[in-house]
Amino acid sequence: MADHINRWLLVFASAYLFLLPTNAATFAVSLAFGGAALCAVTAFILAWRNPATRIPMAGPSILVPLGAWALWSCASIAWSADPAYSRGQLAREVMDSLLAMFIFYVAARDAHSLRVLIGAAFASLACLALLAIGMAAIAGIWDAGRWHHGVGAWSTWLVLIAPFLFALLAPPPAGFGRGTRSLVVGFLLLALMVATARMTDNRVVWIALAVVFATASLVAALRWPRTFARSPLRWIAPLAVLLVVLGFAFTDVLEQRAQAASRGSVAMSIERDPRIVLWERVSERIAARPWTGYGFGRRILAGELAAETGNPLLSHPHNVFASQWLQTGLVGMAAFIAFLAALAARYVRFVRSRDDSLAFVGVVGLALLAGFVAKDLTDDFLFRSNAKELWAMSSFLLGYGMRRERVLVSDPNGAAARAAATPPHLPPLPSESA
Secondary structure (H helix, E strand, O other): OHHHHHHHHHHHHHHHHHHOOOOOOHHHHHHHHHHHHHHHHHHHHHHHOOOOOOOOOOOHHHHHHHHHHHHHHHHHHHHOOOHHHHHHHHHHHHHHHHHHHHHHHHHOOOHHHHHHHHHHHHHHHHHHHHHHHHHHHHHOOOOHHHHOOOHHHHHHHHHHHHHHHHHHHOOOOOOOOOOHHHHHHHHHHHHHHHHHHHHOOOOHHHHHHHHHHHHHHHHHHHHOHHHHHHOHHHHHHHHHHHHHHHHHHHHHHHHHHHHHOOOOOHHHHHHOOHHHHHHHHHHHHHHHOOOOOOOOOOOOOHHHHHHHHOOOOOOOOOOHHHHHHHHHHHHHHHHHHHHHHHHHHHHHHHHOOOOHHHHHHHHHHHHHHHHHHHHOOOOOOOOHHHHHHHHHHHHHHHHHHHHHHHHHHHOOOOHHHHOOOOOOOOOOOHHHOO
């Protein structure tokens, strides 16, 4: 029974992850989420009954700040500027997010599950990117709000999935596999990523992508110095070419925006960015209620901010940390930062492991967090689909990593792990490819 439940959990979780980046399948998303939640709870209970199959917990260093952030966010209803709005946002952004974390933490029970989940994310990227390109080719314009939640949400999804592309493109032992197929698939997905990122006209996406690949490359080089020393060009050349491409794309978007706004130069375009005025207004609001904030919800002061700036798009702080501070005060922001720091510390522990598979999880996890932070310094996409994507990916990396650590403790030589069959449709993880 447990095996059947785990298989259905993987099916529902993969479907949910595949459908998250689109807003055109809400019923299917809800169905996949509900099915995954039911299977995850059942699988957790069945596994808990036997100490040998019991799912290892993430530990207090992660669960305590996560719980503090969630509880303080819920408590903010008591002083919220709009309690009804805060209650609705708490249900979507805290309760649903915690459930999504639980689902994917339970779902990532072995290397096969991890490969399937990452494969679902890749398939989603490929299908929706081709759809966007096809819409632009046929209609002459890409309506990002129709299938892709908008350009901001799509560009954030690209940043979140970028660390896993590094795993396909990087040389062993840092990447997924050692065959030509991995490189071909990786470069095709990278091409789709760059093409659709350019279609968004988003400036920060290029900086965030550069941060992702630079972080992954640096951490991987530190983790596998001998591989780097033997073939430095295989590490440096792809990264250098990628950073040059991202740099040209970033400059092109800046110039296009400056010309479209008739502001003359790129420097003036940045200097007159309306978010500077917005951040001044947000700072004033934070100074008025620094400890408690105004209540949970990204748009808790939407009416006031939009009226003062004269721009309906500037209805929230456009910075994930300022947004947390405005909503839940210094206490809530500190708990949120502590949770991200705890995740980063756990990924660092994985990187320092002698096991290549566990180190791979740490590299990807650190790049994931770095890219998210870079992308959300000038916006706040810890919201709806992007929030679920971030928490889902973080959770299945953490879930697999904790199980992997337990296997290494009970089986130091890794014989049991290496004996696991590798499915042919996805390349193997590093330590399983021997």
